[in-house]
Amino acid sequence: MFQTLLHNKTKLCWVFLLTGFHAQAQYFDSSYKPPKPKYDNEYFHLRELYLPASFIAFASYSNNEESFLSNAKIKAERNEDFPHFKVSIDNYMQFAPILAGYGCLAMGSKQNAWLYTKEVLLNEVILNISVYSVKHLSKVPSIVNGSYNAFPSGHTAQAFSAATLFSDNFAKGKPWLQCLSYGSASAVGVLRVLNERHWATDVVAGVGFGILSAKISEWTFVPHFNKKHHQTNL
Numbered sequence: 001m002f003q004t005l006l007h008n009k010t011k012l013c014w015v016f017l018l019t020g021f022h023a024q025a026q027y028f029d030s031s032y033k034p035p036k037p038k039y040d041n042e043y044f045h046l047r048e049l050y051l052p053a054s055f056i057a058f059a060s061y062s063n064n065e066e067s068f069l070s071n072a073k074i075k076a077e078r079n080e081d082f083p084h085f086k087v088s089i090d091n092y093m094q095f096a097p098i099l100a101g102y103g104c105l106a107m108g109s110k111q112n113a114w115l116y117t118k119e120v121l122l123n124e125v126i127l128n129i130s131v132y133s134v135k136h137l138s139k140v141p142s143i144v145n146g147s148y149n150a151f152p153s154g155h156t157a158q159a160f161s162a163a164t165l166f167s168d169n170f171a172k173g174k175p176w177l178q179c180l181s182y183g184s185a186s187a188v189g190v191l192r193v194l195n196e197r198h199w200a201t202d203v204v205a206g207v208g209f210g211i212l213s214a215k216i217s218e219w220t221f222v223p224h225f226n227k228k229h230h231q232t233n234l
Contacts, residue, residue, distance in 0.1 A: 119169070
């Protein structure tokens, strides 16, 4: 099975490359040091919207047009190469980065635990509202039973939002840890396709929704936290 994965030059590889792209983006961006905020909402950087928006736009386009990311071809290749593939670990891996964050806190990380918890809670609210609203509005038939709730993948969105929160809170300046976090999220996306639970485009869209949800949560709390912390230390 693993030998086939390494040598299979099919569209399924694009799924992994696309979902794993953000890890590489974080790696090359790890040297970027934003200007110190003036304790308002200057943590918002428009450039951080480009990547999640690109994932969502690309997945939406691929749902309606013939492109190199073809759901039908990827499904056929999955059925040919992995006809009996079935695991359930993706149901648990989607939450792994969040738990890893609390593990870092338990081991003495200087990150504020309450700030991280608020980001996690708001992220879950935003994620559930946005993902399930879009599922209802997009009406993409599920690969499982044909019900119109496939797009985007909730598991993938959860995994990438968790990876983003972990990376931004605990892995700044640590590319290996960022890649590990986003690598686990990418694995969730690939497993959703291999388990025949989602179309490839559902997974790609889930990447975008997950990153965007986490960023909105951070932009909501971080500036206020820094402003309060600054005033307390005056």
